Amino acid sequence: MPQTKTNVWIIVKEYALIALGILLYVTGWNLFLIPNNLVGGGVSGVAAIVQYATKGFIKIGTTYFFVNAVLLIVALFILGKSFGGKTVFAVILASIGLNALQGLIPHEICQTLAVDNGKLMSTIMGGILVGVGIGMTMSQGGSTGGTDIIALIVNKYRNVSPGRMIMWMDVVIILSSMLVPSYSADGELLPWTEKVTTVVYGFILVVVNSTVIDMYLSGSRQSVQLFILSSKFAEIADAITHNLHRGVTVLDGKGWYTKQSTEVLMVLTRKSDLSLLLRLVKSIDSNAFLSVSSVTGVYGKGFEEIKEKIKVKKELPKES
Known part of the structure; x- marks a missing residue:
């Protein structure tokens, strides 16, 4: 498999998943949350508050885009150009989708799935869809913007899960919705009691959302260890190194039945890249023997960073 073709496929797969x-x-926002005047966290939550306060004059996607434009500049400098490129792509798609989908989804569908089923069911379903969407985007190195960017910046330097960071920021945003007037889709001002109920459902949404994000990311970041035995071990090792950009360790082995020496390749990679690696090995040697096992954690370049601080004890000067 040529290196250029493999790299293009990886890039296409990443952007397709984003x-x-x-x-x-x-879909989670427009199908379940907005029809019930629910408020979530992040920039999308702020944008929803603005839409409800302006009776829909300023659409959620408009506020979402302009606020994220500022935060993206920060992401370009701190998280790198590749993150910025993917996040710009995600933010533009989300800004267009948040506005466009409001007019594309028939009112009858929103009424049946969201309004008629009540706010609790809409909160759970909307939270699951939004959480999976954010998790899928973040797992490919991008972000839906807003508090996601702040969470990833903190996660880069501290061992704090993105879901937990997003949860605390969302709590502040949801509570702030109590201070802003909110109008329903038919133009009626929501009473104070209704706003209190909305805040309660907003907290439920935050818990569902953050839990789903962490569950998705913990699954996508799982790593596997492979042992590969093949007479074409050198060709396979070169292909893995140049095409998949993964390190390969060559171990000396001996087949006890044949009493012959053999080379064994040991590879650590993301579980999400396993199918691509298996196809690569099969294309070189269809008779290769592979052993695949899950590992608890892999730390180092290309995997997770060790973020625990090492405390160094200072020695007191000795008395002369």
Whole structure:
């Protein structure tokens, strides 16, 4: 498999998964949350508050885009250009989708799935869709913007899960919705008691959302260890190194039945890249023997960073 073809496929797969994640994200908002005047966290929550306060004059996607434009500049400098490129792609798609989908989804569908089933069911379903969408986007190195960017910046330097960071920021945003007037889709001002109920459902949404994000990310970041035995071990090792950009360790082995020496390849990779690696090995040697096992954690370049601080004890000067 040529290196260029493999790299292009990886890039296409990443952006396709980001696009799918954004589709789930905007569907959760437009199908379940907005019809019930529910408020979530992040920039989308702020944008929803603005839409409810302006009777829909300023759409959620408009506020979402302009606030994220500022935060993206920060992401470009701190999280790198590749993150910025993927996040710009995600934010543009989300901004368009949040506005466009409001007019595309028939009112009858929103009424049946969201309004008639009550706010609790809509909160759970919307939270699951939004959480999976954010998790899918973040797992590919992108973000839906807003508090996701702040969470990833903190996660880069501290061992704090993105879901937990997002949860605390969302709590502040949801509570702030109590201070802003909110109008329903038919233009009626929501009473104070209704706003209190909305805040309660907002907290439920935050818990569902953050839990789903962490569950998705913990699954996508799982790593596997492979042992590969093949007479074409050198060709396979070169292909894995150049095409998949993964390190390969060559171990000396001996087949006890044949009493012949053999080379064994040991590879650590993401579980999400396993199918691509298996196809690569099969294309070189269809008779290769492979052993695949899950590992608890892999730390180092290309995997997770060790973020625990090492405390160094200072020695007191000795008395002369």
